[in-house]
Amino acid sequence: MSTLIDVAEGAADSEHQQRTPLLHHPSSPSPPQREPRDEAEPEITPSTSPGDGRDTRSVSSDQRLASLDVFRGLTVALMILVDDAGGAFPAINHSPWFGVTLADFVMPFFLFGVGVSVGLVFKKISSKSLATRKVVTRTVKLFLLGLLLQGGYFHGRNQLTYGVDVGKIRWLGVLQRISIGYFLASISEIWLVRNISVDSTLAFVRKYYIQWIMAILLCALYLCMVYGLYVPDWEYQAVRMSFSSNQSLQNVYCKTRGSLEPPCNSVGFVDRYLLGESHLYQHPVYRRSKECSVNSPDYGPLPPNSPGWCLAPFDPEGVLSSLMAAVTCFVGLQYGHILVHVKSRGQRILFWSMFSLPLLMSGYVLELLGIPLCKPLYTVSYMCITAGVSGLLLTLVFYLVDVKHWRMPTVFLQWMGMNALIIYALGACELFPAAMQGFYWRSPENNLVDSTERLLQAAFHSKKWGTLVFVMLEMLFWGCVAGFLHMKRLYVRL
Template sequence: MPTPPPKSQRLISLDVFRGLTVGLMILVDDVGGVFPSINHSPWFGVTLADFVMPYFLFGVGVSVGLVFKKVPNRVDATKKVLLRTIKLFVLGVLLQGGYFHGSHDLTYGVNVRKIRWLGMLQRISLGYLFASMSEIWLVDNSAVESIMAFVKKYHFQWMVALIVCAVYMCLLYGLFVPDWTFERQCVTPSYNCSYTQTVHCGVRGSLDPPCNAVGFVDRVLLGLEHMYQHPLYIITEQCSVNSPDYGPLPPKAPYWCLAPFDPEGILSSLMVAITSFIGLHFGHVLLHVKDNLQRLVLWVVTSLSLVLAGYVLVLLGIPLSKPLYTLSYLCVTVGASGLLLGIMFFAVDVKEYQKETLVMQWMGMNALIVYSLATCEIFPSVVQGFYLGSPENNLVDGTEWVLQYCRSS
């Protein structure tokens, strides 16, 4: 009898995990505006949409652990990682920097003086860079034959991750945030004008929208014009009469409601690196633990411990906040990522429910393409081009009307 072909070593559950993440991103982007309960939390707290970014970053870490299990030449591997990071970062600037305007404004082009430098793909590229560099340069090539050998092999990675986390916490709570100003547009129908508005801070350790260290670092290093101009804190109770949905400003709304803030900022990206690093650790377990039950036990125990630690931190006064990427938010979302990957692994790779997840597999294997099309709103723009009688009678606007009707009912 002919020898059967060797079983594929590809981790199908990781593709399904990525595909589910992309699907979740499309869902919350298209439906979140109609159903605020699944949209991003305005500032504190966590909703379904707030798990998308950590899922992406966690998956990146797991992938890096599998790709760089053997590094024959560290210099060549570093060059490849740097090139891939640059490509991903530049693509992110193109997609989210303001060049594509979306289905409600079918134009393109951006003023380079106001281009947004940071975004979701840029953040993923930074997480990939950190995880890859630590896997290439901070791991020895010794075999893992015991728990102590496992610890010895990866202890430098953990030391660097703890240092990065400590730096973020020190800056978040110790950096002095001075008063700052921004240009505010006049609400005048007869002519356009702007004036300078001052936000009074002069504090340390504030986690509120106007005076936190994350926004301060971005204002200094990026400049207000290169930050995200429509931050979600516009739907907080202080800034919207319909909170947690969009609405007009309250009569005594604070000045900072209309100020820019980047949810993918520089300082918070330090914690992004930690998210990818924890995903890297899950990949290490997959490599060195051969028994599927032991893998699942280690993943579940680690994930539940992280979720528990996150809520303990909340009780200690560190709130959940995606814009700041607080330590509690990191623990809860990464723990949820590990649990979801464990479920996918058990269902897809252990029980081999693979035909049932073919769509998610395809989306996961082509995650960058699907993400790019969704980010540029190419899907709705193409559909919007077909209408009945007049351009307003198209499937996109009709679907939005139906969703709004369902919500009002």
Template sequence: MDSDVVRVRHVEEEEDDDEDEENRSPLLSSPPPPPSPPPPSPPPLPPLPELDEIHPWRPLSDPLLSPPPPPPPLKPPSSAAESAPSPRLASLDVFRGLTVALMILVDDAGGAFPAINHAPWFGVTLADFVMPFFLFIIGVSVALVFKKSSNKAAATKKVIMRTIKLFVLGVILQGGYFHGRNNLTYGVDLDRIRWLGVLQRISIGYFLAAMSEIWLISDITVDSPASFVRKYYTEWIATILLSALYVGLLFGLYVPSWEFELSSRNSTSSSPNYQISIETVQCGVRGSLGPPCNVVGLVDRLFLGENHLYQRPVYKRTKECSVNSPDYGPLPPNSPNWCLAPFDPEGLLSTLMAAVTCFVGLHFGHIIVHFKNNGQRMILWSLTSLALLVCGFIVWLSGMPFSKPLYTMSYMFLTAGVSGFLLTLMYYVVDVTGFRKPFVLFQWMGMNALIVYVLAACRLFTIFLQGFYWRSPKYNLVNATEYLLQTNFHSERWGTLGFVLLEILFWCLASGLLHMKRDLNQNITLGFEDRRQMIQIHPQNKVVEDGDNTKDSSLVFPERKKKERKDRPRSRPFSITLSYLARCAKDTLSLALSAHAGRTPPRDGGRKTRRQWVPERSEGGQQGADAAFCRCGGAQGCVRVEPVGVRRSEGGRERGKAGAEQVEQDVFFFSSC
């Protein structure tokens, strides 16, 4: 090397001078001159560069060999994942999906199987667990969502807006606007619209639970059972106050006699008209839990009005009101007049006790937040569920029966305890043991519970299909499918059950498609975000300097020129999703074939790009690196070139002479070697 030659020559000259001094005679020499200061020592030579820093053809004096300034720190791609929300609790999604499927089953097949339909008034059946399951899941979800609500004002605004949306959606779906199956008309009289319903009750319970989670809990750190109680004791006080208010009003208010309007068709007249009569229900009692004289109905009639209540109450299937009890049927002889009176099973007063179920779900969610051991979670959940069941049976034995229309305290304890045991079981099977594949359909449905509820439980999709019929509205696709199943099963009941099971399967698969599409869109968006974070761009002048190559940042990432807006995930078109899948399949096949043939896959994952990595050559034609080294990830001695006839400049692309033009080196993202 040149530096070694310079050092050797310098040493040889010093040795020659020493030999001349020794061979010179002292007599012939002149007197020694006065001592002079020693000449300044030459500056030390710079240290030799490391072997992998030496370019094969550039001289040592090349200024490019000096170490470049350190690049600005890059934000790792994993930062997007760190800022992403925590993964969902799979067992909670499965539990929610099972609840939606159970709701479709009991709503559509409950008429064929009265044993699984709602209890007429007292008692508990399979259908009576659907509403408490939803409320319990709402409470658990609220505890997980608002576990760290630093901005309470923003969280409160979010809760209020979501409550309003759920309530309005419930009024549209269950207020009487849609007239149900086999009726293609729609519209509602505002004088008789129903204000309360399932979604309205869920929205009220969600509002109370979320407000308590945002404003009532303290900021202490939970490090012991005592601190756990101190952090959430205010929520338990609110739960006790709601329960005491409900019980006090239920047994303390006096229920007087009341009247309601009854419209009946006039059969004596030739024209079809209706007569309106005023019926009186004799009450004058206090603490009654029967259908005609309870406080729940009194509060609803007082604040909502009888015209805005549910006109087909569940007690029409009692023995006093139906000859086919526990199913709907004609009125028996000498039936009381209250059998035709309205009553809302999702009333105002009963919603207070329903909200307590949300607070119980909050407690189960707090256990998830503060206890990370699976065994501790399941033990605490099991003990809490057992205590709820014991309290439920104690209250039942004390004289308060199970009643879903009244949402009695015994009913709340029983259903909340069963909900806790089911969550514990699902958590052990799905999250602890990882046995998820048999429940993946219900998990998909649970992740899209609201849209399935709107389209399936409220029969909007069924009503839409019934709009296409042949000659008569009764000859539509839905009725034809149900009739075909009933014919094959030789039973109306089992044919109806088969149709309902097919409906549940259909909505599970539809939820799976929605879930997969959402995952693809998120993966594409996160892929673009990761690429944007990996590209090295100078924050001031937006130019990257790499040795003798100065690159405009718009060439590194062209989207940066036209992107001056906030980054936010957005849905990708379906065509881009298909092209993304096709490209992934092509890359995978290319890598597999290369590995099978014993070849090293190319650095770009097998895709044919406009630019390729080739060895850099010197002016004398010396090759800088091996071709395979460049293709498989080498950086030293490699450049990216355009194909013949294309040259990239800072201003854009232009046609050039034949041959390859050296262009900027870029960050690669799909290195496979």
């Protein structure tokens, strides 16, 4: 998460070539070479040379790109919103399987921001081997942090217990998926970029076309596996949702290939084979589907004659779907390249729009051709639409924050984006609420967190609207925490 955690920082002290503007004027002087910047100052765009006839108000290389901080802060805030208010408002919660809701845009926003940041921090590479070692180190750190936060050790809010059976630890999760995308995008930026000057659109394509080929190959591999891999019948130990927690052996009949339904898709088959059933996410979103919940699209008891796969584990951040998710990082990478090479703000907005709109259209066309939108499988149509929306959102934020200078209305989001790792770990992963709930009066229900939420629900005479206000106050709280850390110049990074 360069957007989420600035994992791409620190590689800015690498690259022997100076990238020139995409629309370069022959008579304009070359930008001066600059010394490597400290890790505390990532996501910097190059300065505009005076007298080149372009917009001299473009973001200086001595400033952070505020819009990217706002984008990452908005993403973290959105994650808190959908995670904590999604139960009260199922319409914004993750789609049970097919379709897209507000929550289903969070992961692509993270991945897209990673790509943008990678494209910015690898402007200069003095030593490819050194840059590669730094990327590998950050990838491992990010993966291990995700394993700690989402592997099962921290049980989160309303479950005041800690620890995990290593035989059931969840190997993959949000941070692990982002580490995979970050690694692939960074390695491609280090090794697959041609050492040529960019003075035209054609030169831009020649410089980065190998990265595009790699992204296409990842899509091709994903499609071949999803539609070509044979899925046999399988069985699993089902834990019934009852106080007895009885286990029973359930059979799932498949013997098919090319299925995108919950029980018989290749994504789940690969994860069961490589990771093991006990190491997958045990509460998949399809338990909220009509086939598996009487309260659909919310969780609920199993309907009569529900299919046997309703209690089967499935990891929404699995191995195969992470390949397609990495393509979103490659898309964001090209937006970062435009930031580096294009100096005019208006031209940046134009080029970003020219990338975003065709992506959106491609996603809708693929859906019409029979490839449905599905976040748990990270289908190609889902990737195209969410990446296109990510690009349009960044374009809008860039226009409002860096062109129109709407800084005050977005200052809380900017602070959260500048310290997104600590907000994600303590807020989105519920470490802080769970710690606060550890202090209670006589019974676990009488704690500050739950008591505040119940008070707001009573004040608004509505459980869902009281919950929404509670979540809004929660986001305001984390914005203030991030602002305090910013004033103290404290930034938590890997």
